Amino acid sequence: MAKDIFVYIDHFQGEALPASWEAVGAARSLAESLGGDVAAILVGENVGDLAEQAIQYGADKALHVEDASLADFRPEPFSSIVAKIASDADVLLMPTSGRTRELAAMVGVDLDTGVIPDVIEMDTADGAIMAIRPIYAGKLLSKVTIPVNRPQILTLRSRAFPKPEPDSNRSGAVEGVEVEIEQPVTEVTGYGETEAGVSLSDAAVIVSGGRGTANNPDLEPPADITDEKEQEIWRAQQGFKLIGELADVLGGAVGASRAAVDAGYIPYSHQVGQTGKVVSPDLYIAAGISGAIQHLAGMRTAKTIVAINKDPDAPIFKLARFGVVGDLFDVLPPLTEELKNR
Amino acid sequence: MNIVVCVKQTPDTAATVTVEGGEVSWGDAPLVLNPWDEYAVEEALQIKEEHGGQVTALSLGPEDAQEALKQSLAMGCDQAILISDPAFAGLDTLQVSKVLAAAIEKVGDPDLVLFGRSSVDSDTGITGTQVARRLGFPSLILVSKVVSLDPAGGKIEVERMLEEGRQQVAGPLPAVLSVVKEINEPRYPSFMGIRKASKAEIPIWSGADLGISDDLSAAVHWPEIIAPPKIETEVEMIEGDTAEEKAKKLAQRLAEEKVI
Numbered sequence: 001m002a003k004d005i006f007v008y009i010d011h012f013q014g015e016a017l018p019a020s021w022e023a024v025g026a027a028r029s030l031a032e033s034l035g036g037d038v039a040a041i042l043v044g045e046n047v048g049d050l051a052e053q054a055i056q057y058g059a060d061k062a063l064h065v066e067d068a069s070l071a072d073f074r075p076e077p078f079s080s081i082v083a084k085i086a087s088d089a090d091v092l093l094m095p096t097s098g099r100t101r102e103l104a105a106m107v108g109v110d111l112d113t114g115v116i117p118d119v120i121e122m123d124t125a126d127g128a129i130m131a132i133r134p135i136y137a138g139k140l141l142s143k144v145t146i147p148v149n150r151p152q153i154l155t156l157r158s159r160a161f162p163k164p165e166p167d168s169n170r171s172g173a174v175e176g177v178e179v180e181i182e183q184p185v186t187e188v189t190g191y192g193e194t195e196a197g198v199s200l201s202d203a204a205v206i207v208s209g210g211r212g213t214a215n216n217p218d219l220e221p222p223a224d225i226t227d228e229k230e231q232e233i234w235r236a237q238q239g240f241k242l243i244g245e246l247a248d249v250l251g252g253a254v255g256a257s258r259a260a261v262d263a264g265y266i267p268y269s270h271q272v273g274q275t276g277k278v279v280s281p282d283l284y285i286a287a288g289i290s291g292a293i294q295h296l297a298g299m300r301t302a303k304t305i306v307a308i309n310k311d312p313d314a315p316i317f318k319l320a321r322f323g324v325v326g327d328l329f330d331v332l333p334p335l336t337e338e339l340k341n342r
Numbered sequence: 343m344n345i346v347v348c349v350k351q352t353p354d355t356a357a358t359v360t361v362e363g364g365e366v367s368w369g370d371a372p373l374v375l376n377p378w379d380e381y382a383v384e385e386a387l388q389i390k391e392e393h394g395g396q397v398t399a400l401s402l403g404p405e406d407a408q409e410a411l412k413q414s415l416a417m418g419c420d421q422a423i424l425i426s427d428p429a430f431a432g433l434d435t436l437q438v439s440k441v442l443a444a445a446i447e448k449v450g451d452p453d454l455v456l457f458g459r460s461s462v463d464s465d466t467g468i469t470g471t472q473v474a475r476r477l478g479f480p481s482l483i484l485v486s487k488v489v490s491l492d493p494a495g496g497k498i499e500v501e502r503m504l505e506e507g508r509q510q511v512a513g514p515l516p517a518v519l520s521v522v523k524e525i526n527e528p529r530y531p532s533f534m535g536i537r538k539a540s541k542a543e544i545p546i547w548s549g550a551d552l553g554i555s556d557d558l559s560a561a562v563h564w565p566e567i568i569a570p571p572k573i574e575t576e577v578e579m580i581e582g583d584t585a586e587e588k589a590k591k592l593a594q595r596l597a598e599e600k601v602i
Contacts, residue, residue, distance in 0.1 A: 109439065114560070
């Protein structure tokens with residue numbers, strides 16, 4: 001009998017990452033070619049609801065481990081639990097996140113097997129998975145496989161695999177699993193303010209700003225800002241306000257180029273590119289971004305790219321489906337207005 | 343504080359990377375200290391400046407991969423060691439972490455092991471955590487700030503940058519950290535530092551030096567590296583006399599193409 005295909009459901013504050021359900025969907029497709037059932041693994045404090053959801057999204061069974069000490073993810077105890085549950089498995093899938101990067105890494109060591117992070121495509125050949133993952137921030141792709149060691153551990157990049165529609169009529173076994181839980185060595189002492197809005201990795205629409213956001217000499221900074229650098233940052237923030245308004249209308253996230261981040265216009269968590277986040281939205285609107293190679297590497301797989309730039313020779317236009325030569329301060333407000341009415 | 347910082351030599355991020363006959367090529371772009379690792383080196387130096395101690399830079403690579411270590415020395419690391427052995431070619435993170443863990447143990451009694459968040463070439467971001475697992479140290483990745491460090495009490499508290507926002511975590515030393523760009527502003531090597539680094543003889547540790555006698559074979563194989571499919575796109579320039587007109591036309595085209 002073919003072995004179960006395991007999927008680890010990553011979750012944060014009671015909600016599963018959308019990419020967790022994408023991984024369940026990908027596991028279903030694998031089950032079709034490799035055989036076996038799809039078994040979801042849930043670890044946390046109260047994950048019974050999520051286990052039920054995993055069934056609705058396509059798992060045949062859901063195994064959950066619950067304990068008060070597991071309220072906050074810590075890689076050490078979580079890995080030991082997952083390694084015990086999946087020790088005989090052939091395949092262990094996870095969504096890609098900061099948590100699963102640690103989890104996959106440790107389970108790989110515990111089970112002496114390979115880990116393939118950031119997978120964007122999968123196929124099977126001779127019972128093994130052949131995966132594709134970007135290297136050099138997507139400038140190249142690598143075909144990757146784990147020929148001998150088991151399980152094959154893969155983390156799937158957000159939005160690379162379709163998210164299945166939940167079916168409330170699906171049924172499956174939800175089982176609590178008793179395993180020994182080790183005491184975590186680290187303690188989560190607090191959470192900073194969660195970034196408002198949609199996460200870049202999950203966003204279907206991203207509106208990004210670059211150097212051009214500061215480029216509006218008509219804007220007069222308040223009199224109490226006298227420092228030239230601070231005036232520039234203030235101007236850029238007005239530009240990013242317009243970008244944020246457009247992103248809001250489209251239900252999207254705000255991105256930025258490295259130049260904008262390095263100049264202090266916007267926090268690093270918004271940076272798209274080789275040294276920021278690699279994103280793959282349906283629509284990417286680049287406003288006032290010229291398109292350095294490092295930035296293009298981070299967003300080239302967006303389905304539709306729109307470039308708005310004053311410079312008609314900006315490299316970003318070479319990758320764009322639609323281009324507007326113009327100042328973002330002139331183009332964005334009427335565009336936001338227009339899209340609001342649609 | 344005995345600090346070990348693990349660094350890698352990579353092509354510059356501005357390089358145009360291509361694949362020719364199955365081999366990755368970055369033209370004549372320079373090989374540099376992996377940009378993420380600059381932040382790890384800087385953080386190690388800042389911690390040393392505050393708490394005293396010694397910073398050792400370790401790098402695994404071919405025998406001529408000295409550039410990353412030279413730059414680490416030029417920035418101010420006390421010593422640099424290259425780990426190189428023909429048997430180490432083509433290893434995956436599972437085996438690289440075994441080699442690095444052995445090298446860190448040979449350096450001896452680290453309080454802190456630092457990594458950049460990932461390397462800009464293979465970009466897996468998992469090696470540091472695997473080293474932590476092998477050494478039995480806690481793994482704290484994606485650190486954007488060291489909130490407090492108490493070497494005598496053996497404690498560290500950090501702020502990490504997760505997808506959902508920031509998280510503060512406290513744990514015991516020794517620990518393995520990977521750092522993100524927000525943590526600091528890497529210094530430029532001083533003239534004296536560059537001179538010192540250019541004269542430095544970097545010791546090379548082989549598998550035998552590390553007591554690694556078992557046959558290391560990678561669990562992960564990468565049979566083929568390919569160029570991403572060319573994006574066939576003909577840009578459609580939206581024309582108009584005013585910005586309003588262009589905005590209106592753009593919205594219309596996006597709707598027609600069912601983008602929105």
